Amino acid sequence: MKSIVQRVTEARVDIEGTTVGRCGPGVLILVCAMQGDTDQNAEALASRIARLRIFRDEAGRMNRSLLDTGGAALVVSQFTLAADTSRGNRPGFSDAAAPDVGARLYEHFTACLRDQGVTVETGQFGADMQVHLVNDGPVTIPIDR
Template sequence: MRALLQRVTEAAVHVDGKLIGEIGPGLLILVCAMQDDSKAQAEKLATRIAKLRIFPDETGKMNRSLLDSGGAALVVSQFTLAADTTRGNRPGFSAAAPPKEGRTLYETVAAHLAGQGIAVATGQFGADMKVSLVNDGPVTIWVEA
């Protein structure tokens, strides 16, 4: 499992011109399931994200987690995080999980975050989404499980 985290002051996702998910302060989480990933890995990824200390404390030091800060999560599927750019000019995506498994694992990440008490909004798996955000910091972090 791979995820790209962006600490945000706000983020939203639209499909066909309709708002389907939005959050205020928290994390935009772009999630990619890889070949042979498991439910246990998806849950581990969600737990790592929830506990990752990337929010400022009262002194401005990155010392608080999403759980500590009370922030929300906007979870968006992003198979392109599996891109292989080592050859040629066209990325390959064969390392990504097949759509059925990818959807299940993506939904597991979102559900596991929600199960920890985090307010979760989601994108729409497989849709052409328009994602907007205001990156806070900017803080952008790559996480794998």
């Protein structure tokens, strides 16, 4: 699975003008299931992100995790993370998992993140979404698992 983790002060996702998910201080996670990904990949990614030390400690250093801070996560499916731009000007997405597999792994990933103790809200798999965020720092971390 591929992901982009952005530390945020706030984030929300809208579908057709209606907010379907939001979080306060924490992370916005864009996530994509790739061909060959399994439940174990989703579990490992959730564990890694929950423990990723990207929040400031008392000394101002990035030394605290979502679990340490009680931060929340907004998880948004984004198959375009699978983009292959090695040929021509139009990206290819054939490395992304099939939609049924992608949806299942997306749901499994969010459940695993909740199981880690993180408050999670989501977008809607496969929907045309508008994502709004205030990137804190800015801190943006790509993670593949």
